[in-house]
Amino acid sequence: MAKKLIGVDLGGTTIKFAILTENGEIQQKWSLRTNILDEGSHIVPDIVDSINHHLDLYKMSRDQFVGIGMGTPGTIDRDKGTVIGAYNLNWKTTQHVKDDIEKGTGMKFAVDNDANVAALGELWKGAGNEGDDVAFITLGTGVGGGLISNGKLIHGLGAGGEVGHMIVKPNGYLCTCGNHGCLEQYASATGIVHIAQDKAEEYEGDSRLKAMIDNGDEITAKIVFDLAKENDYLANVVVDEVCMYLGLACANLSDALNPEYLVIGGGVSAAGDFLLKRVNANFKKFAFPTVKTSTQLKLAELGNDAGVIGAASLARQFMD
Amino acid sequence: MAKKLIGVDLGGTTIKFAILTENGEIQQKWSLRTNILDEGSHIVPDIVDSINHHLDLYKMSRDQFVGIGMGTPGTIDRDKGTVIGAYNLNWKTTQHVKDDIEKGTGMKFAVDNDANVAALGELWKGAGNEGDDVAFITLGTGVGGGLISNGKLIHGLGAGGEVGHMIVKPNGYLCTCGNHGCLEQYASATGIVHIAQDKAEEYEGDSRLKAMIDNGDEITAKIVFDLAKENDYLANVVVDEVCMYLGLACANLSDALNPEYLVIGGGVSAAGDFLLKRVNANFKKFAFPTVKTSTQLKLAELGNDAGVIGAASLARQFMD
Numbered sequence: 001m002a003k004k005l006i007g008v009d010l011g012g013t014t015i016k017f018a019i020l021t022e023n024g025e026i027q028q029k030w031s032l033r034t035n036i037l038d039e040g041s042h043i044v045p046d047i048v049d050s051i052n053h054h055l056d057l058y059k060m061s062r063d064q065f066v067g068i069g070m071g072t073p074g075t076i077d078r079d080k081g082t083v084i085g086a087y088n089l090n091w092k093t094t095q096h097v098k099d100d101i102e103k104g105t106g107m108k109f110a111v112d113n114d115a116n117v118a119a120l121g122e123l124w125k126g127a128g129n130e131g132d133d134v135a136f137i138t139l140g141t142g143v144g145g146g147l148i149s150n151g152k153l154i155h156g157l158g159a160g161g162e163v164g165h166m167i168v169k170p171n172g173y174l175c176t177c178g179n180h181g182c183l184e185q186y187a188s189a190t191g192i193v194h195i196a197q198d199k200a201e202e203y204e205g206d207s208r209l210k211a212m213i214d215n216g217d218e219i220t221a222k223i224v225f226d227l228a229k230e231n232d233y234l235a236n237v238v239v240d241e242v243c244m245y246l247g248l249a250c251a252n253l254s255d256a257l258n259p260e261y262l263v264i265g266g267g268v269s270a271a272g273d274f275l276l277k278r279v280n281a282n283f284k285k286f287a288f289p290t291v292k293t294s295t296q297l298k299l300a301e302l303g304n305d306a307g308v309i310g311a312a313s314l315a316r317q318f319m320d
Numbered sequence: 321m322a323k324k325l326i327g328v329d330l331g332g333t334t335i336k337f338a339i340l341t342e343n344g345e346i347q348q349k350w351s352l353r354t355n356i357l358d359e360g361s362h363i364v365p366d367i368v369d370s371i372n373h374h375l376d377l378y379k380m381s382r383d384q385f386v387g388i389g390m391g392t393p394g395t396i397d398r399d400k401g402t403v404i405g406a407y408n409l410n411w412k413t414t415q416h417v418k419d420d421i422e423k424g425t426g427m428k429f430a431v432d433n434d435a436n437v438a439a440l441g442e443l444w445k446g447a448g449n450e451g452d453d454v455a456f457i458t459l460g461t462g463v464g465g466g467l468i469s470n471g472k473l474i475h476g477l478g479a480g481g482e483v484g485h486m487i488v489k490p491n492g493y494l495c496t497c498g499n500h501g502c503l504e505q506y507a508s509a510t511g512i513v514h515i516a517q518d519k520a521e522e523y524e525g526d527s528r529l530k531a532m533i534d535n536g537d538e539i540t541a542k543i544v545f546d547l548a549k550e551n552d553y554l555a556n557v558v559v560d561e562v563c564m565y566l567g568l569a570c571a572n573l574s575d576a577l578n579p580e581y582l583v584i585g586g587g588v589s590a591a592g593d594f595l596l597k598r599v600n601a602n603f604k605k606f607a608f609p610t611v612k613t614s615t616q617l618k619l620a621e622l623g624n625d626a627g628v629i630g631a632a633s634l635a636r637q638f639m640d
Contacts, residue, residue: 075610133476147576149480150472156453156578157614160469165608166572170564177609244490252486253576256467258476288485289497290395294477 009307048104069314071117119146121310247282265300329627368424389634391437439466441630567602585620
């Protein structure tokens, strides 16, 4: 009988769970608030309890499952199944998530980086179209990446896919990583607000965005894009700059990988075709001729489900 | 009995051949001038004749060989074994190299891009140390790349590894590809001379390099590096700029792939540790923290043999 997969998407505010068929159809979904108190020591026990509780609730037994996959922030040792340096989980020391979750649930467990897992989700059931060569860029609070070549994630020595830290402007904005001019500082939600604030200072003309900023109103990336769509001049200056750097990074990445698709996801990608078109115009300007005519930019399709679906796909390695 | 491999490195001026053991030891080497007359129509027959002639000479039979591998410029269809757009070979129309060489020699044949093949050579027997994740940048007349992830070349849709056309300076020097600011325009032998000429125009102080340029002497990348080693001020300004852009590209590439090694080869890399140290300083400045402490930059080790060795390695796919 066909077995099922469990996907866990561990984030700083919520933990999302899903039970999926082997074909990646979501059958059950639930979620939990992430309790990061006490150095995040409740997180793994909460995951174990929640899975066990839901299996009881649905009257399902362990042998109906292939295993559990999980996406998490932090630096991951995939073989050992450990995580370290996940600061928004308060995990400062090494966490033996694989050992603890396998012991607690009686199921096999695999773990990878959250951006990689979202990429696997889009690859399997979303915009990636099950391609062998697909690149994903996630524009959220930060900028993450998941790169697939010859059907496999590019991990390299572990940090492969750190596209948010490709330098798009040498000596540009200071990044949380300590370097200057990382893509993340220009294309993340926070980066877009930063650009807006800087441009508002220089700009003298009419603009609702400028008025809001001068008024001390809270600005978000969504507000910038919404105003740009309404032809606000300053908002369009900001969006142009964001899309220039994004197009540059997409081009440089695609010159290296020449993927079938370069998929743009994450909260900022909610700006939709408005964003995609402008990024694409810059991509066409910067990419190598053979690359710009072959690699196709597109928007992610799965939204918030990419994480649990991709996480579940990690467990497919345990299928007979 | 262990069989042998044939490697062919097809270039615009010479065709290099080698017979290798299955372990990649070169046993015989020879070469031929490339005859690009008549739209390059003599090239494939010359390769066939030369291989057949040498097998007769060495009294070897076809069944002693696994097959033939070849590296070539141009756009390659690896499955069909065709090449198109290899302008320095005068190949403007599709060349059915696989069909013709298999028919002419009676041996199996595989083909890939010259930069990829050189990367495979270094991976197998040189600086790549048979790693699963290694990136190669070749600094010659142009700048080429060969990227290996999870033990496989990254081809993507065919143009993967075009690192010479990653943009390091938006709106910079015009490149032969039609874009502006490609790495190739700053780190190839011709790019280095271009930078030297530009910097010489601005510079007013003492410099042997400036004197040579003002005098109309022919400048090469080697002269620039040699003068820089002798503390010529202007030459060092040029080398600093070259190494800044190279370090930036190495960092951006490594943030994506996080390879064990990033290997720098090609004629320009003859500048040795003098080059490597300065590129490395910039790499450390630009790369993501986890990447700069894990990915290691090194110089290529095989020199001109990288091509035939890597080409021969393509034929290993035919081993039983």
